[in-house]
Amino acid sequence: MRRLLIAGNWKMNLTAAESQALAGALRKDLDRDAARLGRDRDVMVAPPAVNIPAVARELYGSSIGLGAQNMHFEDRGAFTGEVSAPMLKEFGVVYVILGHSERRHIFGERDEFINRKVLTALRHGMTPILCVGETGSEHDRGETSTVVLRQLQRGLDQVPEGELARVAIAYEPVWAIGTGRNATPGEAGIVHGAIREALRDRSGAVADQVRILYGGSVTADNVDSLVGHPDIDGVLVGGASLKAESFARIARTGIA
Numbered sequence: 323m324r325r326l327l328i329a330g331n332w333k334m335n336l337t338a339a340e341s342q343a344l345a346g347a348l349r350k351d352l353d354r355d356a357a358r359l360g361r362d363r364d365v366m367v368a369p370p371a372v373n374i375p376a377v378a379r380e381l382y383g384s385s386i387g388l389g390a391q392n393m394h395f396e397d398r399g400a401f402t403g404e405v406s407a408p409m410l411k412e413f414g415v416v417y418v419i420l421g422h423s424e425r426r427h428i429f430g431e432r433d434e435f436i437n438r439k440v441l442t443a444l445r446h447g448m449t450p451i452l453c454v455g456e457t458g459s460e461h462d463r464g465e466t467s468t469v470v471l472r473q474l475q476r477g478l479d480q481v482p483e484g485e486l487a488r489v490a491i492a493y494e495p496v497w498a499i500g501t502g503r504n505a506t507p508g509e510a511g512i513v514h515g516a517i518r519e520a521l522r523d524r525s526g527a528v529a530d531q532v533r534i535l536y537g538g539s540v541t542a543d544n545v546d547s548l549v550g551h552p553d554i555d556g557v558l559v560g561g562a563s564l565k566a567e568s569f570a571r572i573a574r575t576g577i578a
């Protein structure tokens with residue numbers, strides 16, 4: 323059985339004080355249920371990098387894990403504006419979202435670049451969440467699986483079979499991100515199945531341990547049906563992770 327992963331991506335929202343307040347409210351709510359939630363799922367949030375110290379203080383000792391939205395693949399050097407794995411780890415960051423569609427399409431990140439970050443995250447014992455997903459026009463042209471499987475294969479280049487289970491994949495159709503139009507569980511399930519098959523072809527049985535999340539307009543209202551699909555192992559949540567009440571509800575998916 324794969325553990326669910328419920329991930330909140332706060333993007334470039336919230337000041338340090340606001341981030342701390344949100345983390346505090348989430349902790350108050352979810353830590354009450356920590357034993358029950360901890361049985362079958364991991365919950366994490368990824369604040370803006372500059373707010374990580376404040377959130378790390380707030381979440382110290384909590385059941386809620388800490389993630390970053392991005393990082394560089396080098397440990398140090400002349401890379402103005404970037405943060406590295408050792409810097410993040412010092413604050414207890416365990417997860418790192420890599421290749422988010424906003425990084426790919428707004429900041430021009432390429433698969434090769436993202437792949438180096440995945441390898442760096444693994445080298446540092448972090449859990450990379452590798453995002454893949456087709457744009458609306460690729461979707462309309464019927465290119466979803468070609469695009470997604472290409473991003474998957476390139477993003478995982480040189481990841482040893484023994485390390486693959488530590489990677490989480492997030493299928494995030496670009497047309498569903500921040501649009502209020504989520505993929506249905508059936509639509510996402512088909513892509514998740516194709517991802518799983520590709521992982522099996524690449525690495526055999528270890529593929530069954532890899533968590534494949536869905537992301538794109540997940541809300542407290544649609545999460546149950548999405549996560550109820552056997553091929554969907556969790557969610558990556560943007561907008562609905564910015565309110566403690568909605569993210570806590572999402573984190574409790576499937577629990578009465």
Ligand code: PEP
Nearest residue numbers: 499500537538539560561
């Ligand atoms: C995201 O940030 O990865 C995302 C899926 O955003 P939203 O939930 O707002 O669509």
